[in-house]
Amino acid sequence: MxxxxxxxxxxxxxxxxxxxxxxxxxxxxxxxxxxFKNDPLKGQATVHNARHGSGGSLKDGYVALTDFKNxxxxxxxxxxxxxxxxxxxxxxxxxxxxxxxxxxxxxxxxRIAEAECKLLVKxxxxxxxxxxxxAKQFKDDPKFAEIRMQLEFVEKQVPGAFKTxxxxxxxxxxxxxxxxxxxxxxxxxxxxxxxxxKLYATAARACDPLRRQHGNCSVTEINVLGRWxxxxxxxxxxxxxxxxxxxxxxx
Amino acid sequence: xxxDLPAKVVMQQPTAFCRFRKPNLGxxxxxxxxxxxxxxxxxxxxxxxxxxxxxxKLAENAQKPADDPRKIRVDTMVLSAxxxxxxxxxxxxxxxxxxxxxxxxxxxxxxxxxxxxAPGARISHVVALGVGDIAFANLDPDVPVEMAGARTLRSxxxxxxxxxxxxxxxxxxxxxxxxxxxxxxxxxKAAYRKYDSWFKSAFGIRSEQNLAGVERSTHVLVGPLxxxxxxxxxxxxxxxxxxxxxxxxxIAVAGKSGYEDKAMxxxxxxxxxxxxxxxxxxxxxxx
Numbered sequence: 001m002x003x004x005x006x007x008x009x010x011x012x013x014x015x016x017x018x019x020x021x022x023x024x025x026x027x028x029x030x031x032x033x034x035x036f037k038n039d040p041l042k043g044q045a046t047v048h049n050a051r052h053g054s055g056g057s058l059k060d061g062y063v064a065l066t067d068f069k070n071x072x073x074x075x076x077x078x079x080x081x082x083x084x085x086x087x088x089x090x091x092x093x094x095x096x097x098x099x100x101x102x103x104x105x106x107x108x109x110x111r112i113a114e115a116e117c118k119l120l121v122k123x124x125x126x127x128x129x130x131x132x133x134x135a136k137q138f139k140d141d142p143k144f145a146e147i148r149m150q151l152e153f154v155e156k157q158v159p160g161a162f163k164t165x166x167x168x169x170x171x172x173x174x175x176x177x178x179x180x181x182x183x184x185x186x187x188x189x190x191x192x193x194x195x196x197x198k199l200y201a202t203a204a205r206a207c208d209p210l211r212r213q214h215g216n217c218s219v220t221e222i223n224v225l226g227r228w229x230x231x232x233x234x235x236x237x238x239x240x241x242x243x244x245x246x247x248x249x250x251x
Numbered sequence: 252x253x254x255d256l257p258a259k260v261v262m263q264q265p266t267a268f269c270r271f272r273k274p275n276l277g278x279x280x281x282x283x284x285x286x287x288x289x290x291x292x293x294x295x296x297x298x299x300x301x302x303x304x305x306x307x308k309l310a311e312n313a314q315k316p317a318d319d320p321r322k323i324r325v326d327t328m329v330l331s332a333x334x335x336x337x338x339x340x341x342x343x344x345x346x347x348x349x350x351x352x353x354x355x356x357x358x359x360x361x362x363x364x365x366x367x368x369a370p371g372a373r374i375s376h377v378v379a380l381g382v383g384d385i386a387f388a389n390l391d392p393d394v395p396v397e398m399a400g401a402r403t404l405r406s407x408x409x410x411x412x413x414x415x416x417x418x419x420x421x422x423x424x425x426x427x428x429x430x431x432x433x434x435x436x437x438x439x440k441a442a443y444r445k446y447d448s449w450f451k452s453a454f455g456i457r458s459e460q461n462l463a464g465v466e467r468s469t470h471v472l473v474g475p476l477x478x479x480x481x482x483x484x485x486x487x488x489x490x491x492x493x494x495x496x497x498x499x500x501x502i503a504v505a506g507k508s509g510y511e512d513k514a515m516x517x518x519x520x521x522x523x524x525x526x527x528x529x530x531x532x533x534x535x536x537x538x
Binding site: 091092095099100102103104106107108109110111113129130131132133134 | 299302303306307310311313314315316521522524525526527
């Protein structure tokens with residue numbers, strides 16, 4: 001009788017354990033990438049936490065990390081940059097009808113974005129392309145305008161290796177680039193470009209510790225926000241980078 | 252409609268102040284209120300602001316990569332023939348016993364009122380209240396016209412407004428879920444009360460009194476319906492008519508392609524200069 005009780009207890013425990021494992025797997029599978037369409041790894045590895053929510057689309061950072069040679073993979077730099085309108089329109093001159101100045105500002109913004117791409121190629125990128133620009137004159141400070149741009153890039157540094165035999169976890173961390181670069185968060189307009197170069201160079205090195213620890217890491221997004229302080233005529237800089245990496249699940 | 256071109260377009264200044272001649276007792280008041288018309292006239296107007304916005308859109312579009320699905324492939328797509336053309340409402344006046352004082356109101360954008368008179372009918376005065384450009388076709392040029400666009404109505408502190416009707420979707424939704432619609436209903440009623448009170452002081456009648464009101468209309472009748480089909484009022488086309496309208500910044504009296512040519516001739520050179528391109532070397536800059 002005693003043996004029967006123990007046997008029943010063991011069977012109950014085993015069933016409970018198995019049921020728990022199944023439920024854990026079901027919950028996990030919704031967030032797991034394995035043979036998921038558009039997965040750059042194409043089913044070579046099981047990756048947890050690589051999708052938005054439960055069963056959603058692949059995270060941009062995951063795609064950018066695993067498809068690192070592809071300019072279309074969604075690795076972006078978002079920049080908000082104040083500029084002098086006079087400087088911006090130096091090649092075209094001002095329009096004959098000043099009511100149309102916004103058209104000229106919009107027309108010349110891509111030229112500034114192309115120059116920013118060159119700065120990226122000098123620092124962090126092996127390739128860069130302008131995805132979009134939006135520009136508008138400051139209503140309360142019409143000598144200046146704000147350009148918002150998004151650039152796509154391929155990182156010079158390859159992410160590094162990850163083993164695909166074991167399930168992997170996808171992870172993103174944010175790095176404050178202003179702090180890491182050790183620069184002042186305020187700059188005169190003519191200093192802003194050199195500050196951005198430092199930020200990009202800092203971003204290029206930001207992955208080093210994670211790469212040493214996990215063997216792989218990629219800068220999958222950089223944000224540089226330059227807010228124009230019209231009274232003091234300087235730029236307040238905020239900047240961060242998203243670092244993406246994969247680490248093996250502990251078994 | 253593209254060949255239905257008016258013979259002449261004359262600009263007339265809108266009423267500068269919020270004061271209109273009141274109807275007198277001997278006049279029949281034709282009180283019409285529409286949202287907009289269904290048909291569109293081959294008359295297109297657009298502002299300098301539109302030129303700027305469209306040129307800016309085209310300048311931004313030029314930078315997009317060729318494989319970007321959001322890229323505008325044909326540069327005339329920045330235009331909007333629907334927004335720029337005049338919706339037309341035919342006003343058919345059959346009242347013959349008294350001279351007719353027309354009060355024509357519209358709520359959405361520009362409008363062209365095309366006037367048709369029955370034999371023996373006479374219009375003594377016209378007031379048009381609207382929020383965009385206002386135009387008339389086939390109106391006897393001797394008839395006094397007072398036009399109040401958005402600017403004039405702003406000085407009156409009102410805009411054309413209907414009393415909420417039970418059959419409106421908005422009213423039906425409000426009836427089903429009163430708590431959800433409490434605030435918009437209160438706002439709607441307040442706007443109506445304001446307009447109605449102003450209308451009464453301006454014209455001596457309530458805004459809903461003897462009103463022909465409809466959201467979208469092609470024809471509106473002022474007076475009795477003709478008793479038999481043979482008495483129907485002959486249609487007066489826009490073709491060859493005299494059009495009177497509030498002053499506009501840019502106009503094309505043309506078919507759609509003529510309108511596009513004229514509008515793009517203002518936009519393309521601007522975009523070329525903004526992009527630092529030689530406009531003589533590239534006539535189709537945005538595509």
